[in-house]
Amino acid sequence: MGKLLPIIEGHFSIGDLLREAAERSIELGYVTETIPEIDAPAMSGMILAEEVQPGLLVSGFDLTYTAECRLDAKVERSVCCAVLLEGSGEPLEVQGHPPVTHEIEHVVIFGFGETKICTRPWHRGQHAKVFSVTLEPRFFERFGDMVADDGIAILERYIEPGVHSASLPWSRRIVDQAHEGLVAPYGGSLRSLFRESQALRFTLEVAALLQEEEQLIRKIGRRQYDRVRHARELLDRSLVEPPKLLDLARELGVNVSTLQANFKAAFGTTIFGYVRSRRLEMARILIHDHGLGIAEAGYRVGFTNAAAFTVAYRRHYGHPPSARR
Template sequence: MTLENLIPPGGMTPNDLVRLGAEFALGVEPVEMAPQVLDTPLYTGRLLAHEVQPGLMLSAGDVTYICDQGFAVEMAPALVCGIMLSGQPVRTEVEGHGSFVRLPHQVNLMGFDRPIRYTTPLERGRNFRTAGFVLQPAFFERFAEDIDDDGVSALRELTTGGFRTATITHSPRIGEIARLCLEHPYGGQLGRLFLESNALAYVIEVAQALKDERRLVALLGRREYDRVVHAREILDGDLVNTPTTLELARRVGINVTTLQANFKAVFGRTIFAHVREQRLMMAKILLQEYRLSVAEAGRRVGFSRPSAFSAAYRRHYGHPPRSERHQSTGMRPG
């Protein structure tokens, strides 16, 4: 059967094309695009490595190391970006350039215009969930003169001048993109398209975050910017016993009004709005994974009235909290 034989005399409608695609799909076995399950003498878990476009490699992993080891990597000139979704801080040694520490939920960037070798010591039993991308020179070359107009120039700058590093504070959007590298539900050509789209979204979000961070550092000064970032780290580190704004200001060494103003400038929301958003995320986990009632989940995260909790939850997620319990499997994490 040829394609010409399937085309009706009057041409094909969009619906005809979909039906034709469905017929051909019956004869094609979809390619698995999920991370591969591996069990080696060094580590066990899942790994994904996929070149989604020339010069753009997407990688992700959820692995547990079986023995103590130094994980060494040799790389040609590139920009490496990654986020540790879960795990403990690790120190990476770069030959000829010293070391730097990677922290959970922190976006780490490493750029170099010549081959390098770096080593990360890893301990037995430690688990890491990571996701990132690698941009090779071919990626930047494809943009030619337009690169300054699309935000990617901030990333390209890191690949000049030898070896350079940068960090970006945690972004919920970047974290979600990274998570989907590991957890996406697609296979075959749809999976390929999703990974390409997700990788490009990853690059764009990181580039924009890097530009925004540089702009804010220039506006506030590095010291004041770092104080605000530290304040958010304190808040995120203990969402159950959240410090008062006054206590938070004292801990980071800044007055309350300056902290309020700079926090809003850097993160686009007030301290209270940030804590409320994080607690709504906690509530989602309590509903889905721990099967708490709506009233109890709301009470646990600080709402005195279920109606107020439901309204805030709907505004944030676009659906009422009770729908989370209907969708939940009821499995409590072990």
């Protein structure tokens, strides 16, 4: 327990990371052409890394980089589930594998079936907020023969020989848990229990999403699933002014009726219902987390009439937008 880096906050250098890593037998390399001294300030913010159970590691950071540099890391056999919450991240360069990109608020799974060297570059002024959970082989070994054909079994496949990666569909629960996982509301042993519970909850949600995705692929086929997932991603990018159904179907290369049927089979709602639900969810965040007025929040998510927004909100949540539940 206690492997990796402790919580670091403030301004620090690459040297700080290397010294902490050396104390914990973590192999890190350092490559840069723009910082003359390894102890020169390179970033500011917060870094978290902690082994909360044997083979279960939680890590994350909320950083603004103050210099151009690259960090090499030797990664042993493991699977990492990471989500970029804010900012931007450069593609992860993996030895012998195409670069792995991050899409904001989507979990990216990196599976290493063997030891690999990974490189993460960053740029001056770049900001990134990331939460991740890493599972080592000994985490899966505890289940023994109890690992069935479920999400945990799917995660375990990512540590089979080779390098594997995948991006999961957007999930509000996973995003919320990732934000919570970077918060430490307790101290001492309570903080350790909190970190452990957050890592397990996050892992559970990722495993459940993997299982759900696999079941949907079996139900409607990989090709149709990829299409409706792409449709959902296109809708998420333009919720205020979503594309017309005919235009969406044309872009995906499928007719409207097939797209509607497969979308409902995959996600349990119509395309119109999905767009409205996501709009109302965005409005709820704008009102209760960012303090916007009801009419302004409704307008921001595409409602031109405050009364219509209030009616839709009440129907969806069971209470008016002025009441927080």
